[in-house]
Amino acid sequence: MRTDLFASSLKAVPFFEGEVVSGRKLGRKLGFPTANIDVNINWLNNGVYGVSVKLDGSTYLGVMNIGVKPTVDSNLKRTTEIHLMDFKGNIYGEKISCNVIFPIREEKRFNSLEELKQQIKEDIIYAKKHFKHRGLLAADKQIHFVREQVSKSS
């Protein structure tokens, strides 16, 4: 049922794969640990997105930031990092695949870490609402569209 529901949007779901690498680990201090992904996504603008991530056979929902992290970093190196919602665990070195499901906002420079933290909380609330709206409630194998399915349907 659910698969049918999403069949029409299958072609439009962008997809990438990458390995989880070590970041500066500030995310944990912020209260939102992130998986830094070793990938260069030149087909997306810097910003925050709602994503689904396939990891070790399970699928998780998350929020992804692509950009230069102007609030915390002065070297302006572009990174891709994902906070997986309702997930705890060490996934360094693991391969993930990721569907970019919807945009949330542009990346911004905040005046303090506290403001950034507050914004990320709001991003998560917004993302959860949108996932729910699309029938994506929690970790669920059916919601992940693998590349093979995308190309078959196109």
Ligand SMILES: Cc1cc2nc3c(=O)[nH]c(=O)nc-3n(C[C@H](O)[C@H](O)[C@H](O)COP(=O)(O)O)c2cc1C
């Ligand atoms: C959902 C989300 C939104 C984010 N938005 C911004 C942002 O607008 N501006 C910014 O400077 N950093 C943003 N970040 C990046 C955080 O600064 C970053 O996760 C934190 O510094 C930890 O980085 P580290 O894992 O390299 O230590 C965002 C991160 C997440 C997970």
